[in-house]
Structures are given as structure tokens and as C-alpha cells.
Amino acid sequence: MLRPTPCSCSRSVRTKLAFGLSALALVAVPTLAFAQAPPGKGTDMELDPDAAPAEPPPLPPAQEGDWGVGGAEEEGKFAPSGKTGAKKREEAEKAEEAKAEDYRVLPPREFGVDTVIGFGEIRDVLSDTNPTDVTVASFVPYFFWRLNDTWAIGARVPFATGTIDGPIEDPVDSFALGNIEASVHARFKLKRRMTLPVSFALAVPTASGDMFPEQNDAGARPQAVLNQAVAGARGWEEQAPYTPNRLGAVPSVGFAYDTRLLHFAASTKFELMIKTGGGTPESANVGTIHAPAYNWVTSASFSYDFLDGMVSPGLRAWLAVSQQAVTKGTSDYSGAQFVIEPGANSTIPLGKSLALRAGLGFLIPLGGPLGGSNSATINGFRVRAGLAF
Template identity: 85%
Template sequence: MLRPTPFSCSKRKLAVHLSAFTLALVAVPALAFGQAPPKTGTDMELDPDSKPPPPAEPPPLPPAQEGDWGVGGADEEGKFAPSGKTGAKKREEDEKAEEAKVEDYRALPPREVGVDLVIGFGEIRDVLSDTDPTDVTVASFVPYFFWRLNETWAIGARVPFATGSIDGPIENPVDSFALGNIEASVHARFKLKRRMTLPVSLAITVPTAQGDMFPEQDAAGARPQALLNQAVAGARGWEEQAPYTPNRLGASPSVGFAYDTRLLHVAASTKFELLIKTGGGTPESEATGTLHAPAYNWVTGASFFYDFLDGMISPGLRAWLAVSQQPVTKGTSDYSGAQFVIEPDVNSTIPVGKSLAVRAGLGFIVPLGGPIGGSNSATITGFRLRAGLAF
């Protein structure tokens, strides 16, 4: 038996190795492609065609509280519009605060006392005389008290009286003194807007005025007193007749409008004075005279003032139209009618500390036409002086 040579053994080993390598090449792909697919639900599952699951919804936020930053605001102010004490609201509040500082600085103390003096000179028509006018020179004093109770309500009181000389066709030159009708009033001022207010008031005048156009025989001085009060009402431009009409109870409601800035002050108002007869003498016949019960006076006016030096000097103009039915007429001698009046005016308010202010004013009352402005051959004008102390 022949032994294999070393060469032949090596060939066998090589053949064995080649066969084993070939089997390995065939077996590995077969195992790779022949294994079972992965089961569903395993962590290794991948589906390239599937959509990713939606993200989980975040937990709801707590409800917003009033005043939190970023709450409220108009759309045009952006996504994070400030509110509360920031942004536009804060600017508006700052402006109001600044305006309030100005108003507080200029606001008068709540109480005021003073006197309103008008010196009148000229002529009036005595309804019982159809001849010449009556010459008069009068000075009327009206002490007043005014108390502002709060931002809306206030009360006031006035006690008018006058002195002067009367010289007419019937009356000899005579000096006279007369008390007027004492007045009590209540006032309210309602705020409409930032600078606009609605002032309303009601004044009641009790019949304390002296004088009588048809006096008793033993009251010789009553008629000059009645003419004196008539002259005072004329010197004041018929702006007020209720305080100066003897034997009449007066009720005077009024309403107005006011617009005030730091420098500019504009106002308009209308009032109706109803004069109800409460006593006094009566004419003997219609030829002697006629009493109108009630009489009335309707006054509509406006004013404009502009402040300089923080209100220490405030020039302006007042004007009004008075439509009056006089208490007494005689035949065709009726001096009722419409009267237009202007009053150039200068006021002054000088603060003295935080709780005291001195007030003053000058005015000149000029009737234009009408019963007291020359249409009846009689004209009377007035020079006004005012002085007061607010505390």
C-alpha cells in the first residue's frame, strides 16, 4: 500500500478548506433571508410609511386674574398689550393725576364770604310818571356766604341792601335806604366729562324788600324805597330782579353748562325768576296802575374768561339777555321787554397758603338799547366791585 506523499496531503487539506468556505458562503445568506420577520408590537418595529403620532396636549393653564401682566388690551396694541398700571392706561392715569394736581392747586377752599357792590348812575322811568325820567345815583351792597359741601353740592345766602338819591318829576330829591329780599340758595355741579360740568341751582327770595309803589298815607318813604330798589335792578342790568322787587316771593331755578381748563373758562346758563305777589298796596283803578301777579324775569347769558399768572388776573366778558314783565304798568306806560347787556370784567384770585384765598373783581355793566338802555329816554349803567375771602 502506497503512502500519500506530502504534496498529496496538502492538496487534500486545501480542498477541504475550500469546501468549508464555500458552504459558509452559501449558508450565511440562507440563514439571513430565511429567518422569520419580527413580530408586531416589539420595540424594534419601524414603519417608514406611517405618520408620527401627535404630541400630547399640554395641561391647561390656570385662569388669568384681573390685573395680571399681559391680560386685556386692544388688539391693535399687540399680543402682549399692557394693562392695569402700565401702558396706555397708565399714561391716561398720569395725565389725570397731573390735571388733578392743577385743579387741586387752583381749587378754592370750600367756604367764601364777601360783598358784591354795584354803583349805578343815570336815569330810570317811573311808571307812574309819563313826563321826564327820574335821575338816580345808587349804591347796592350784597354781602354773601357760599359753602361748598362736597364736589357736587353747595349752599349760599345773600342779604341785599342799597342806598342812594332819587330825583324825579313826582318825588322831590330824597336820599333813601332800602333792604332787599333775603335769598337762600342750593347749588349742584354735575360732572359731564373731564372738563365739562352741568351747574344747576334754585334760589328762594323771601319778601323782605322795603318799598311800595302804592303806599298807605302814613308810609311816605315807601315809594322812594320802591324806586331805589327799581334803580338797583336797572344798574345791575336786570340780571337779577327777584332780590329787588318789594312784596314778592321769588323762586329762581337755573341750569347751565361750564367748560374749564387750566386757563380757559367758558360758561352759559339760563334762569327764570318767578315773582309771586305777597302784599303791598293796590292801585285805585286801572287808570292809576296795574299790578302783574305774578311778574317774571327770564335771563339767559354766557361768559368767557382767560387766566394769566395762574388766575391772579382773569379778564373776560359777560353778556346776557333779560326778558322781563315788570310788576307794575300804567296804561301805555309799560317798561317791560327784552334787554341785552354786556359786562367787561376782570377777576383775580390770589392764594394765601393752602386754605386761604383772596378774591376780587371789577366790571362795567352796559345795557344796549332796551328799557334801561335808552329806548325809553332813560339809561342807567353800573360799575361793579367784588371782594371776597375763601377759607
């Protein structure tokens, strides 16, 4: 019996089929081996696009002294700390104060003349009848030098001229020198905008005149009355420069508050006038000399700047309590005198190291020995001009 022989084509088909299945297995096995199941809930790889982002945990609280804590508002966390930071902040504050308050720094030296025209009547202590009519013009050239931020020195040379017409003197024109004065000043800073000014002045006895002159010096008495009239026209704010034969010692202390526009000051001073010479009355009925004499003055002032200080209206006022150098029986014209002086000042810069200063004022005594209580009233018109350089 003959067996059928396998067909060569069938073998070929089987060979190709086996090769295809083997290739399919090579592709499928790695795919199944490396395939991952889709992430389910609760796994570490869960990502939910609709969920809100989680907030980070809070930072620990900052401790004082840590880097980045404190500092000026404009510097924030980068403000330097310690001594360096304090020094920088202090320098910044000083610069700001200088910019805000010292916008118009004056040159350190000033030379000028303070002039007061006085007119009215005064009571001559040696006359118990009518008042004495006076018209006087007093001039006080002054020099002031600010040495540094604290210390300054000054000098004044007062003199006057005028007409005296009273019960004792016939109308007479006279000229009189006052007591030359030298002074030292200090200004101490209390805090921002507040300062404490103090000063001491010494008036040497150079004033002309004598209330009880020698017979051969007839012009001395009108000169003494002229100086008395000048002190009255200036509202008794100053008597030491205008009292003949007296050495004046004048300590003063005050308080000042200054902003860019507003200026307020108050002070008190004591003029002690020590007798150094001059004639003496023959008896108490003729007159009494007080040695020493004194004048205690307490004052206040206020002003406001317009146009960067080129126009500064203001008001000054003071109370003077005086013991006159000479009295006569019941004719004692000592006492308390209150005076106000409205006016205006001006400072006009002419350059970096030059400025023109000027002032006007009108002196008004309210009651007292100068304001009518003794049937005599005297007023003064002030004109001041100076050059700061």
C-alpha cells in the same frame, strides 16, 4: 566543514530594529484609526465663515387679551389688565386732570360783598313825563359753602342806599333792604373739562318799599323806586331780590367748560315773582299790578387766566326778558334788555387754606328799557371782594 557562527553583534542589531518597528506601529495604528476626513460640502458640520446668518422663523401673531398685549403707552407690556388695570388707569387720569385743571383749588367757603354803583336815569312807571335821576349804591354780602365736589349752599342779604330825584319825588335820600335769598347749588361732571351747574334760589319777601303805599307810609314809595333803580343798575340780571312784596323762586341750569387757563360758561334762569302783599292801585288808570311777574335771563361768560389766575380779564353778556311787577296804561317798561359787562377778576392765594378774591366790571345796557329806548339810560360799576377760607 566548519559552519560560520552567527555574530553576537548582528543579533543585537536585529533585536533593536524589531523593537523600533513595533513602537512605530503602536503609534501609527491609533492615529489612523481615529483620524477624520476633512468636512466636505453637504455635511451637517459645514461652517462657512463668509455666509450670512440665517434669520429665525417668525413668531405667531399676538392675540388680544394675551399677557403683554395692550396697556398704556407709558407702561407697555407690564400694564395691569382687567379691573385692576382699568382702576389704575382711571386713577392716573383723575390725577392728571387734577394736576392740569385744578391747579388752584379754592377753599370750600367764601364770604364777600358784591357792590354796584349805579348812575343815570330810569323810567318811573307812575310818571309819564320826565325820567327819574338816580345815584345808587347796592351791596350784596354773600356766603357760599362748597359741601363736596357736587353740592354747595349759599345765602345773600341785599341792601342799597341812594338819591332819587324825579317828577314825583323831590330829591330824597333813601335806604332799602332787598329780599334775603337762600340757594342750593349742584355741579355735575359731564366729561373731562365739562360740567353741568344747576341751582335753585328762594328770595323771601323782605324788601322795603311799596309803589302804592298807605298815606301814613310816605317813605315806602321812594324805597320801591330805589330798589327798581338797583335792579336797573345791575342790568336786570336780577330782579327777584329787588322787587318788594314778592316771593321769588329762581331755578337755573347752565354749562361750563374749564381748562387750566380758559373758562367758558352759559346759563339760563327764570325768576318767578309771586305777589305776597303790598298796596293796590285805585284804578287801572293809576296802575296795574302783574301777579306773578317774571324775569327770564340767559347769559354767557368768557375769561382767560394770566399769572396763575391772579389776573383774569373777561366778558359777560346776558339777555333779560322781563314782565315788570307794575305797569300803567301805555307806560309799560317791560321787554327785552341786552347787557354786556367787560371786566377782570383775580384770585390771590394767601396760604393753603386762604385766598383773596376780587373783581371789577362795568355794566353797559345796549338799547332796551335801560339803554335809551325810553329816553333813560343807567350804567353800573361793579366792585367785588371776597375771602375764601
